[in-house]
Amino acid sequence: MFVTRKAEFSASHVCRLAHLSDQENQEIFGPAANPNGHGHNYVVEVTLEGDPHPITGMVIDLKELKQILEDEIVTPMDHRFLNYEVAPFDKTVPTAENIAREIWFRLEKRFRNSSPSLRKVRLFETPDLYVDVAGEDFASS
Amino acid sequence: MKLTRRYHFSASHRLHSPELTKAENTRLYGKCNYPFGHGHDYVLEVTVGGDADSNTGLLLPIAKLDRLVREKVLQLIAHRNLNLDVPQFAHLIPTTENLALVIADLLEENWPAYLGQSPVRLHRIHIQETDRNGFELLLDSRPRTPARHRQTESVALNA
Numbered sequence: 020m021f022v023t024r025k026a027e028f029s030a031s032h033v034c035r036l037a038h039l040s041d042q043e044n045q046e047i048f049g050p051a052a053n054p055n056g057h058g059h060n061y062v063v064e065v066t067l068e069g070d071p072h073p074i075t076g077m078v079i080d081l082k083e084l085k086q087i088l089e090d091e092i093v094t095p096m097d098h099r100f101l102n103y104e105v106a107p108f109d110k111t112v113p114t115a116e117n118i119a120r121e122i123w124f125r126l127e128k129r130f131r132n133s134s135p136s137l138r139k140v141r142l143f144e145t146p147d148l149y150v151d152v153a154g155e156d157f158a159s160s
Numbered sequence: 161m162k163l164t165r166r167y168h169f170s171a172s173h174r175l176h177s178p179e180l181t182k183a184e185n186t187r188l189y190g191k192c193n194y195p196f197g198h199g200h201d202y203v204l205e206v207t208v209g210g211d212a213d214s215n216t217g218l219l220l221p222i223a224k225l226d227r228l229v230r231e232k233v234l235q236l237i238a239h240r241n242l243n244l245d246v247p248q249f250a251h252l253i254p255t256t257e258n259l260a261l262v263i264a265d266l267l268e269e270n271w272p273a274y275l276g277q278s279p280v281r282l283h284r285i286h287i288q289e290t291d292r293n294g295f296e297l298l299l300d301s302r303p304r305t306p307a308r309h310r311q312t313e314s315v316a317l318n319a
Contacts (some may be wrong), residue, residue: 036216047216049223112217116161120212145164148222156161156211 022078023066026041028097031058032113062143069135091125113142123152163219164207169238172253173198203288210280220280228274256289260297
């Protein structure tokens with residue numbers, strides 16, 4: 020059975036590569052390359068997979084899940100400029116793809132070898148754009 | 161990794177099969193068979209799959225996908241009467257199932273011209289017709305009959 024919990028954070032970012040010119044960055048990242056950055060209201064949906072506990076009927080205590088999302092995602096990222104304040108985005112570009120991967124890595128540590136297991140991370144950068152990351156994306160690495 | 165982009169368009173359609181009687185059409189399609197057609201605000205989701213580029217952190221430049229969808233799909237169907245204005249539906253009933261197949265064909269045919277040698281692949285098309293009706297087509301799971309072939313079959317049946 021799958022359980023999905025949503026969390027939200029607002030943050031700013033800029034997508035550009037230092038070794039490229041302004042024009043090259045503009046071609047790759049479009050308006051997201053604006054050097055001073057811009058912001059989004061990110062929404063992250065975290066899906067766990069497990070069986071309901073025979074006595075409590077719960078896959079996970081939702082208060083516990085909420086706290087994990089607060090600790091790993093919301094507290095470090097909310098109202099931050101990702102490039103300047105949240106590692107590893109001082110070194111890697113905070114595209115939606117990379118933010119989703121980073122959230123996966125942070126949560127995977129908390130759910131490694133546990134039941135329920137981490138099944139999927141879906142990150143909405145805007146209501147019309149989202150990225151899905153799942154365990155099989157890392158099967159080869 | 162999967163990336164999904166959502167697009168909005170409005171269009172009208174009428175569900176009517178020339179192979180069925182008036183009564184059968186009414187029974188099968190209900191209000192969707194009313195003679196003058198009706199419209200929806202559709203929401204199209206296009207999902208691509210692959211690995212994010214290790215240098216740019218991008219699965220694909222979204223502007224390229226936007227341009228493909230805008231020029232090859234939305235220009236054809238947005239604010240159109242699907243039955244009368246869109247050639248793909250001349251002999252194909254514009255159910256949202258068939259619309260998904262037509263859009264899949266259009267994206268696949270034009271993919272190399274717009275996305276170049278990009279290793280990302282088209283993974284899924286989802287169309288929300290109303291808040292309550294959604295249709296999903298997974299493109300890399302099983303072989304698919306392109307809409308244009310279904311169309312030919314339909315024409316052959318009519319002949």
